[in-house]
Amino acid sequence: MSYFDNKVPPKREDRLSAVIAHQDSICGLARKGKGGKSCLIDDGERGFTQGTICLLLPALAMLNSLPDNVVLLHSALGCGSCTHSQNANVRMGSNARRGKAQDGIWLSTALDETDVISGGEDKLERAIIEADRRYRPASITIVAGCVPGIIGDDIDGVAQRLQPQVSAKLLPVHCEGFKTKIWATAYDAVYHTIGRNLLEEKGVTEHTPQDELEVLREQERLARTVNLMNVSSMGRVDEQELERLLVSLGLEVNVFPVFAHPDSFVKATRAALSISTCPTHDDYFLGYLEERFNVPSIIKHMPIGIENTSLWLRDVAARFGFEEQAERLIAAEEAELKEALEEFRPLFHGKKVFVSAGEFRALATARLLQEIGLEVVGIRSFHHDHFAEVEYEKLAREAKTDYVVDIANVQPFEEANLLNRLKPDLFLGHANGNMTASKLGIPTHVIYNTGLAYIGYRGVYELARRLHRQLSNPAYNRNLAENLRLPYSDAWYQAEPFSYLNTRGRSVNE
Amino acid sequence: MSENFVERARYLCSLGGAAATVTALPGGIPILHSASGCAGNFAWTQNGGSGLQVGGYCGGLTVPSSNVQETEVVFGGEDRLREQITSTLKVIDGGLYVVLTGCVPEVIGDDIFAVVNDFREEGVPIIGAVTGGFRGDSYWGYDLVLQALVKDYLDKGLAKVKGRVNLWGVVPYMDPFWRGNLEGARHLLELLGLEVNSFFTPADTLEGIREAGAAELNIVLSDLYGQGAAALFQEKHGTPFVTTSLPIGVSASETFLRQVGAALELDPELVQNVIAREKRHYYQILEPLTDCYIDLDLQRYAVVVGDANYAVALTRFLADDLGWLPVLTVVTDRIHENGQPALAARVEQLASGFSTNLVFESDASQVLGHLNQVWPRAAGQKYYNAFSPAFVVGSSLEREFALQIGAPHLSVSFPVANRAVLDRGYTGFRGGLRLAEDVFGQIVANR
Structure with missing residues (x-):
């Protein structure tokens, strides 16, 4: 039986043994990977924790991007207010793709004390009907937060009951935050509803072919059409870079699923290949596309950095027998890029950098930073699973000396302690995760922002260019450090950075 | 206003308001007793709505949080909270620690005061507030924190x-x-x-x-x-x-x-x-604006959209100070009927003698409909008294509406995604001058 036959997708701690609390080093992790045991790392527990995000946030980042979709949060009032910042991405993204900045539409059933006691299904039913009539959307994504998860509201049952009464496609999405520690489960939650509800052909889509030539042409086109997976970790500028590379190999690109119209999702089932840009994002769905629709997939390297972009491209080319073309393209691209990077290298030389982000993003970006001449001295990645092994190996191979890897769902107190010891010259962190390094006076750059370029060869150059700019005048952060302090006690800076990882968290099954 | 949902709510939950309020207190440290995602949700929200201000001394993703999981849902979260407070006191320097509850611990029935009081007895400067998200919006969360201070922090019996x-x-x-x-x-x-x-x-x-x-x-x-x-x-x-x-x-x-x-x-x-x-x-400061105010014809019809504080205060400013014509005032809080007359009274008898139409509506998509009721659309007649020139003072959610009616727009009320705000303020005599600068600045931006 497929996971997709169940109402709720599995959480990643169960499906992938993903962990969020672990202390290690890059060489240690690479060794475990080689022995095939890194999936056996036990997850730890911290005795002190700071607030993070839950799966609801990345899920909403995807759902709000879908044109003609209304997001209906079934939860207490505040869940999903994060959309106020994600809406900037929706506006910018729709402007870049359709020439018009458009706000997302998100609603909340705003469960109150009465609903908590008597259940919220009736309210949800009325909300769905009113949303369908008011906005006339193609789809309504019904997103459950924590409260319905505890009081036992059945959003799938409600969707099933109401579907005949409304014109929008109803898509239940499970984002009960307390149920999983691994917020990457968000991608599975969204893909789960896409897989269950949007991939089957509806109505008459088999148009009668005009003549055999047209049939052949269509078959030929589909035979070189690839799904390029983007769950919103790439802006349009990054999509364009990958499209450029794929098109120059002779492929057609279907970017999926962000900013794709829900009615067009079915296209993904007809492609010749699905290409992931990040194993953290896509494995759950690509497995399903293979199993259910025979669409093969590649999910290995993230096209961030020179080596990784070339590896990613080679894998794709090999599937179509385009190896020679790919080698020519790669050689030309790499030569051009390396020459262009020379301008920045002197300033980067000998500088130490600490990297923090989601599992794959952090690791792939660290490799990029090595390539442009920086020395990686520490990585904090938001979770660990076996997909990361290949990246640990690449990084360990190039490391001058071994360095710390902190597996933590943000937890800036550990980072503050580590940065205070390591004193890097540069820090790259995820959105809303750069304040700690900034206040310590470290030049800081955001590792993910959909308005900026990070991906492919272009991304290497643009990131290098921005880092060069940051390092050329880090006065803003230096001023902060001279005049502000982080809230951590002196005792904490003197304590071991992993003091609050319990013994279970430190032990590793080797 | 829908009875069944809130569209693009212009507030967080009470926990979100409470956490922001504690962060804003001098030396205030919020300790969330909640699911892990609440803090991130608040940080993201501030990023998009608070004029580019996120957190402070201890806000954003720095806030201590018990991050309750399924284990706590099954067995209760009080032990986890106790552990979290103990470790917070070691790791985080603060003047006042405030435990704030989210939905999950409240639904499962955790008693935070039993835990908090043990620490209080040891002399720790700590209080608690019950702020689960289903209790109300972020404005109410602010009120709940003030109430907790009044009840458990302020010295009692002081002479006035x-x-x-x-x-x-x-x-x-x-x-x-x-x-x-x-x-x-x-x-x-x-x-x-x-x-x-x-x-x-x-x-x-x-x-x-x-x-x-x-x-x-x-x-x-x-x-x-x-x-x-x-x-x-x-x-x-x-x-x-x-x-x-x-x-x-x-x-x-x-x-x-x-x-x-x-x-x-x-x-x-x-x-x-x-x-x-x-x-x-x-x-004396306003005086030299007069030539341009008249020559550029800067008087405007206006629509004001804002929270309970701003909607009425901005309407009064536009009508009584600038001599504008605010014909529609939209209060975006979901206010119980008992609370509505007090706000209506604020704009009923303006000194200018101009009167607006006040509606209570939380949903941005419905503002145009309200305007159409107040100001009938053109019906193909040759001479039409148009709603023009107009101006929209609201939140950044009113940008689409302003585009629809062809009016310039200024974001003042939450969410303010498209302005950087540090210590700019509109209160007082000086504040009025700031606001005048900002609205006129928008009108002449392409001059």
Whole structure:
């Protein structure tokens, strides 16, 4: 039986043994990977924790991007207010793709004390009907937060009951935050509803072919059409870079699923290949596309950095027998890029950098930073699973000396302690995760922002260019450090950075 | 307004408001007893709505949080909270720790006060507030934190000190201009010679807040926000309170000073002298705008969309100070019917004699429909009294509406995604000048 036959997708701690609390080093992790045991790392527990995000946030980042979709949060009032910042991405993204900045539409059933006691299904039913009539959307994504998860509201049952009464496609999405520690489960939650509800052909889509030539042409086109997976970790500028590379190999690109119209999702089932840009994002769905629709997939390297972009491209080319073309393209691209990077290298030389982000993003970006001449001295990645092994190996191979890897769902107190010891010259962190390094006076750059370029060869150059700019005048952060302090006690800076990882968290099954 | 959902809610939950409020207190450390995602949700929200302000000394993703999981849902979360408080006291330096509950621990029935009181008995400066998201919006969360301070933090039985007042009603981060607005109102009160405790400005201290019970009057700059705390304050500390509107601009500041003067029985001549001097300054500064105001024809019809504080205060400013024609005022809070008349009264009898149409509507997509009811659309006639030239003062969610009616727009009320706000404020005489600069600036931006 497929996971997709169940109402709720599995959480990643169960499906992938993903962990969020672990202390290690890059060489240690690479060794475990080689022995095939890194999936056996036990997850730890911290005795002190700071607030993070839950799966609801990345899920909403995807759902709000879908044109003609209304997001209906079934939860207490505040869940999903994060959309106020994600809406900037929706506006910018729709402007870049359709020439018009458009706000997302998100609603909340705003469960109150009465609903908590008597259940919220009736309210949800009325909300769905009113949303369908008011906005006339193609789809309504019904997103459950924590409260319905505890009081036992059945959003799938409600969707099933109401579907005949409304014109929008109803898509239940499970984002009960307390149920999983691994917020990457968000991608599975969204893909789960896409897989269950949007991939089957509806109505008459088999148009009668005009003549055999047209049939052949269509078959030929589909035979070189690839799904390029983007769950919103790439802006349009990054999509364009990958499209450029794929098109120059002779492929057609279907970017999926962000900013794709829900009615067009079915296209993904007809492609010749699905290409992931990040194993953290896509494995759950690509497995399903293979199993259910025979669409093969590649999910290995993230096209961030020179080596990784070339590896990613080679894998794709090999599937179509385009190896020679790919080698020519790669050689030309790499030569051009390396020459262009020379301008920045002197300033980067000998500088130490600490990297923090989601599992794959952090690791792939660290490799990029090595390539442009920086020395990686520490990585904090938001979770660990076996997909990361290949990246640990690449990084360990190039490391001058071994360095710390902190597996933590943000937890800036550990980072503050580590940065205070390591004193890097540069820090790259995820959105809303750069304040700690900034206040310590470290030049800081955001590792993910959909308005900026990070991906492919272009991304290497643009990131290098921005880092060069940051390092050329880090006065803003230096001023902060001279005049502000982080809230951590002196005792904490003197304590071991992993003091609050319990013994279970430190032990590793080797 | 829909009975069944809130569209693009312009607020967080009560936990979100409470966490922001504690972060804004001097040395305030929120300890969330909640699921892990709540803090991130608040940080993201502030990023998109609070004029580019996220967190502070201990906000954003820095806030300690128990991050309850399924284990706690099954077995209860009080032990986890105790562990979290113990470790927080070791890791985080703060002046006042405030435990705030989210939905999950409340639904499962955790008793945070049982835990918090153990620490209080050991002399730890810690209090708790029950702020689960299903209890209300972020404005109410602000009120709940003030109530917790009033109940469990302020010294009791202090003698009243003449001329000392507390000031609240402006909600940190929910009002992106909170710092400037508190400073502006504080400045007005200081002109009267009062000693002001405003809780959230750099001039405030925890010592001052502890002694807030010595105030002879509480001044609440809001018909809604902080009202619960003001009533509780009166009950616990015997300090009465006055409710005023947010004093934006010259007319409202004058009313504000007179109202406070009367409540404190200040010498009317002192109050009159202050008003006269400030108005003289105000008009001296406004004076050179006049040529362009007239020559560029800068009078506008207006639609005002904002929270309970802003909607009425901005309407009054536009009508009474600028001589504009605000024909539609949309209050975006979901206000119980009992609370609506007080707000309606704020715009019923404006000094200019102009009157707006007040509606209560939370959903941005419905504003155009309300305008169409107030101002009939053209029906193909040759001569049509159009709603033009117009201006929209609202939140960044009103950008699409402003485009639809072809009007320039200024974001003032939450969410303010498209402006950077640090300590700009619109309260007081000076604040009125700032707001005039900002609205006229939008009109002439392409000049």
